[in-house]
Amino acid sequence: MLLETAPRVRTEGQTKVRDHYDVIVIGGGPAGSGSAMLLAERGLSVLMLEKDQFPRYHVGESLTGTAGDFITRAGLNEQMAALDFVPKPGVKVVGREGAEFFVPVLRPTWQVRRAEFDHLLLDLAISKGVEHVRGAAKSVLSEAGRVTGITMTTAEGDDRVVHASFVIDASGQSVFMSRQEIAGPRRVAAFNRQIALYSQFSGVVPDVGVQHNSTVIFYRDTYHWAWLIPVSSELVSIGVVLPTSSYKLRGGTSKGAMAWGLEHLHPELTQRASGATQVEGMHVSRNYSYRVDPFAGPGWLCVGDSHCFTDPIFSFGASFALTEAQAATDTIVAALANPTAEPELLQTYADYCNRGQGRAAELIRYFWKFPAFFAYMTKGQYGDDLVRLLAGDCFTPEPLAATVEMKKSLQDSPLLHRIPEGRGRDIAARIYERFDFFQGVDAAFLDLSEGVMIYFILAEDDIDLYDSLRDFEEQLVSDFGRDELAVLSFTPDIIEAMPPLDDAYTIVDRRRQ
Amino acid sequence: MDVKSVNQALKGFITDKLLHGDGAELTDHTPLLEWGIVDSLAMVSLLTFVQTSFGVTIPDDEVSPRNFQSIEALQNLIMRVARDRPEGADGGADQGA
Structure with a gap:
């Protein structure tokens, strides 16, 4: 508990913003902090803007193995344990008619409260030399088709113009570069119209044995599901996800839909949540799968949710943001060293992100289309591949055999x-x-x-x-x-x-x- | 065990157990998954039926949508597994397929 009581070294709001940086990072979530800290480690000057005062609430509490690797490389494991974050053993998926399977984590990783986890990453970025300022990006500066900086308003209300050799959009669901019409339009991923209601609860009955503290996914009919993620020794995040049409049928209120979900999605969920107390307000997200394309260009690129957000059922969000942050860092360092190679480097970055996000989308699509077959797949020769994919290893140069098999089934009828x-x-x-x-x-x-x-x-x-x-x-x-x-x-x-x-x-x- | 008898047994099982006797429109190419004829519960009973009727245990690896999408796909799967894994077949199955 040392970390919670020790005074933090805060540079927030005290930074005097300079006129030029090597890189400006818009947003201080995992995509932003992750990119900023890695760039600073490579010797670049970095300004990171974040509009909110941290700690701030964010959904997406379960991390996959690739995020666990990032945390280990960043030397954060002791602090993670001190914050009472929860080591994650795996993912248990529970469907109708007793269908159930468990996929263990490939490498150690965590369940977190994002308010504190994101704050930890932000502080680490600052400690690596990233200059952090509270404020919001307002517009993009460009010259001859190249992004050269931004205008911003600080939390104190000062308008500033800041130039940079490169700008990263890590603004999350705000999709800043898309709204500025620098990146492509934000398109909903086909017809995936869902609504998610979530909150934290105490008094939830824990799982026992090897599955203790695992993420549990309860599903009923297609796109009707719930998550249960222990985020400390006391608290559990529970979310209920429904298609919007089904939400309307349940009365169209977040409270009513949550109550319906806890009661009807699965008997195990009902039983485990029966004595639970909701300890904070209800959060609601709607219509939430989208893509932005293109998401990289001369002098800029997007990382994480600022270009792609997919059905969160397998908790890829924060982990993919950190994976992309690593790739973005390599891309920018190489492009600044060799400007003529920038177009090719950006294309490689875009291909890399599309590959990972595409394979995750196929995995999710296959799960929803063929849940019973998915369960069999975890037991057969493709079982190891599924463990890898759920660990976040979706970015490999060649697809895993399981991905090829799933794709065939999705395309053939x-x-x-x-x-x-x-x-x-x-x-x-x-x-x-x-x-x-x-x-x-x-x-x-x-x-x-x-x-x-x-x-x-x-x-x-x-x-x-x-x-x-x-x-x-x-x-x-x-x-x-x-x-x-x-x-x-x-x-x-x-x-x-x-x-x-x-x-x-x-x-x-x-x-x- | 030949293709024809496997085909007829599958049609009989699907008509009786999954379509409640109403199998008039059922063909070798009826999309069993898209039309919701075979869901996860039906899949388990279908696997049990294949095991008890033909002595063929479908390995977990082969339980895939492509192998369950139609009666034709299912009968091909059963014949192939019986041929490739004769120890699992019922008393030395007919290899004629």
């Missing part, structure tokens, strides 16, 4: 074999591949009698859903060409207006289930 080979089948394959993310779409049909006509039957009339469908249509057009390609959507109230689809191919029809 007898529904597609009925469609004649060619552009129509390729388009159908794309729809099929994405369909598990299509919440709010009940069915999809493909009519090839005149060009390629795609018919969607929607469960409800919903503006977000139309936005997502338009997004998807744009992607189809850019990949397959606009010629003779049309997408038509029908809601229940106008379903009579839909032409007969006798000759159409069914790609997915959830109304049968």
